[in-house]
Amino acid sequence: MSRSPQNAYPLVVPIVPRTGVRANVFHSKPASSVTTSPVCPVYEVVVPKVALDAISLSYKTTSGERLLALDNISLEVKPGEFLCIVGPSGCGKSTLLHLIAGLCPQTSGKVLVDGTPVSGPGTDRILIFQELGLFPWLTVGGNVEFGMKMKNVSKDEREEKVQYYLRLVHLSKFRESYIHQLSGGMRQRVALARALATEPDVLLMDEPFAALDAQTRDLLHDELERIWAETGCTIIFVTHNVREAARLGDRVVLLTFRPGRVKQEFSVNLSRPRQMEQPDVARTAREILNCLRDEINKSMEEEYADEKIR
Amino acid sequence: MKKFAKQIVFYSALLGIWTLLAKLRIWPPYLFPPPWGVGHALWDGFADHSFWIGIAVTMKRMLIGYSLSVVLGMILGLAVSSNKFLEETLGGLLVSLQSLPSICWIPLAVLWFGLTESAILFVVLMGSLLSVTIAMEDGRKQMPKIYGMAGRNLGASGFRLFWSVLLPASLPFIVNGMKQGWAFAWRSLIQAEMIFLSLGLGQLLMMGRDLSDMNQVMAVMILIVILGYMVDGLIFRTMERRLQEKYGLTPA
Numbered sequence: 012m013s014r015s016p017q018n019a020y021p022l023v024v025p026i027v028p029r030t031g032v033r034a035n036v037f038h039s040k041p042a043s044s045v046t047t048s049p050v051c052p053v054y055e056v057v058v059p060k061v062a063l064d065a066i067s068l069s070y071k072t073t074s075g076e077r078l079l080a081l082d083n084i085s086l087e088v089k090p091g092e093f094l095c096i097v098g099p100s101g102c103g104k105s106t107l108l109h110l111i112a113g114l115c116p117q118t119s120g121k122v123l124v125d126g127t128p129v130s131g132p133g134t135d136r137i138l139i140f141q142e143l144g145l146f147p148w149l150t151v152g153g154n155v156e157f158g159m160k161m162k163n164v165s166k167d168e169r170e171e172k173v174q175y176y177l178r179l180v181h182l183s184k185f186r187e188s189y190i191h192q193l194s195g196g197m198r199q200r201v202a203l204a205r206a207l208a209t210e211p212d213v214l215l216m217d218e219p220f221a222a223l224d225a226q227t228r229d230l231l232h233d234e235l236e237r238i239w240a241e242t243g244c245t246i247i248f249v250t251h252n253v254r255e256a257a258r259l260g261d262r263v264v265l266l267t268f269r270p271g272r273v274k275q276e277f278s279v280n281l282s283r284p285r286q287m288e289q290p291d292v293a294r295t296a297r298e299i300l301n302c303l304r305d306e307i308n309k310s311m312e313e314e315y316a317d318e319k320i321r
Numbered sequence: 322m323k324k325f326a327k328q329i330v331f332y333s334a335l336l337g338i339w340t341l342l343a344k345l346r347i348w349p350p351y352l353f354p355p356p357w358g359v360g361h362a363l364w365d366g367f368a369d370h371s372f373w374i375g376i377a378v379t380m381k382r383m384l385i386g387y388s389l390s391v392v393l394g395m396i397l398g399l400a401v402s403s404n405k406f407l408e409e410t411l412g413g414l415l416v417s418l419q420s421l422p423s424i425c426w427i428p429l430a431v432l433w434f435g436l437t438e439s440a441i442l443f444v445v446l447m448g449s450l451l452s453v454t455i456a457m458e459d460g461r462k463q464m465p466k467i468y469g470m471a472g473r474n475l476g477a478s479g480f481r482l483f484w485s486v487l488l489p490a491s492l493p494f495i496v497n498g499m500k501q502g503w504a505f506a507w508r509s510l511i512q513a514e515m516i517f518l519s520l521g522l523g524q525l526l527m528m529g530r531d532l533s534d535m536n537q538v539m540a541v542m543i544l545i546v547i548l549g550y551m552v553d554g555l556i557f558r559t560m561e562r563r564l565q566e567k568y569g570l571t572p573a
């Protein structure tokens with residue numbers, strides 16, 4: 012197995028007072044605390060929450076040729092980290108999430124969660140789909156309850172948690188509503204509550220806010236950041252919006268256009284809570300965008316070329 | 322309400338023409354009975370309980386045969402839609418078998434089961450099984466894939482995935498096929514009952530023929546139409562509308 016030394020696993024890293032930072036996120040601790048190392052570094056073996064080990068995926072197109080979608084992707088996500096994955100459309104970033112969720116198998120390589128290889132779906136990793144996939148035949152409450160029902164959680168506990176998570180996303184009043192009666196932003200929050208109710212360690216989000224208007228999106232960014240801080244879960248967030256990535260992520264990974272490879276990684280050492288309009292967020296976003304632009308151009312060229320042939 | 326008024330006018334006119342034609346005595350009354358004769362036959366039929374028994378027996382067969390075909394059809398449809406090999410082989414056979422009018426199953430059923438209740442149920446089953454199977458298969462294909470993925474993602478698998486996700490997700494797509502299955506089952510049942518001597522509405526109809534009692538023949542025909550319409554128009558259409566409202570397919 013080809014494994015480059017820098018992402019050898021398990022990872023040995025100095026303990027940065029990460030949890031401390033996390034707890035103080037909303038007490039406006041200076042950002043500098045993130046970057047300063049402890050005076051006397053303590054080393055400990057940290058098993059990454061999610062590790063991708065040389066993941067490749069290829070599939071047959073309808074015309075019969077093999078298309079390489081993901082090419083040798085290795086990535087590690089620390090427990091409690093908020094990782095954003097950005098890339099042009101068609102770079103396979105959604106597919107990557109499906110792989111981690113165990114919804115489809117990779118061609119080669121391994122997905123490890125807590126050091127164990129993933130062999131199928133599991134409620135320790137919940138994916139929020141781009142199209143959400145909320146069940147229209149269930150009420151909001153029924154949707155939130157669904158995962159717990161599948162886990163055979165007792166009725167009393169389910170009831171308690173449904174109430175808790177609906178309150179967390181401010182939808183208590185809409186418990187008995189059906190999905191089609193809700194606005195886009197509300198549906199988004201139902202999906203979030205449904206995912207959180209199974210109490211996953213890892214939350215996988217596939218461009219969840221892409222279809223929303225700017226104001227709703229900003230509100231949901233704040234809520235997501237708050238919920239992330241409250242639950243302490245690990246989030247892998249896929250987006251094509253670099254601004255969003257810089258606003259939310261601890262780290263941003265940039266994928267190349269077809270086949271998807273890791274092009275570059277950016278750590279975002281900015282204090283939380285952040286705002287979309289913050290100058291330093293904008294600056295980080297621009298940095299990522301400069302790097303992304305080539306890939307966008309490539310994807311555009313390919314798409315327009317297709318158009319010309321037809 | 323306007324539609325209702327139109328319907329009242331239409332049916333009164335129809336009844337008027339019927340009365341007029343009967344009064345003119347163009348055809349003898351034993352071939353073309355007047356409305357009051359048919360009304361009388363209806364009244365008598367219900368008064369001596371023979372119509373009640375007929376309806377009860379027919380509906381019982383219908384419920385058993387149709388329920389069986391729904392359960393079997395769903396299993397078959399599910400098998401065919403989830404297995405490429407079955408889809409290419411059994412799927413084609415099922416579609417071609419659907420061109421066989423269900424009355425063609427009667428000789429086979431009689432030879433297999435004799436003139437028994439099982440034979441009738443078999444004919445009803447075969448009448449609607451294929452529609453339900455094909456509806457289920459189509460439903461599974463038309464159903465957005467996202468629901469299955471979301472279900473698996475939330476920890477559902479096996480029978481629970483089918484029961485709590487795949488089935489409800491494909492319901493709006495299969496309800497039409499279920500309705501069609503019911504209509505086919507209804508037709509095959511009446512046909513089978515006309516051949517078998519075993520109570521039921523079909524047999525009442527044949528009894529009218531045997532007695533040359535045109536009044537009873539028309540009374541039973543009207544009964545069959547009303548019953549068929551009630552189930553199709555009231556139960557299935559209401560179900561369809563409710564489903565569409567709930568799933569947000571039409572503005573509620």
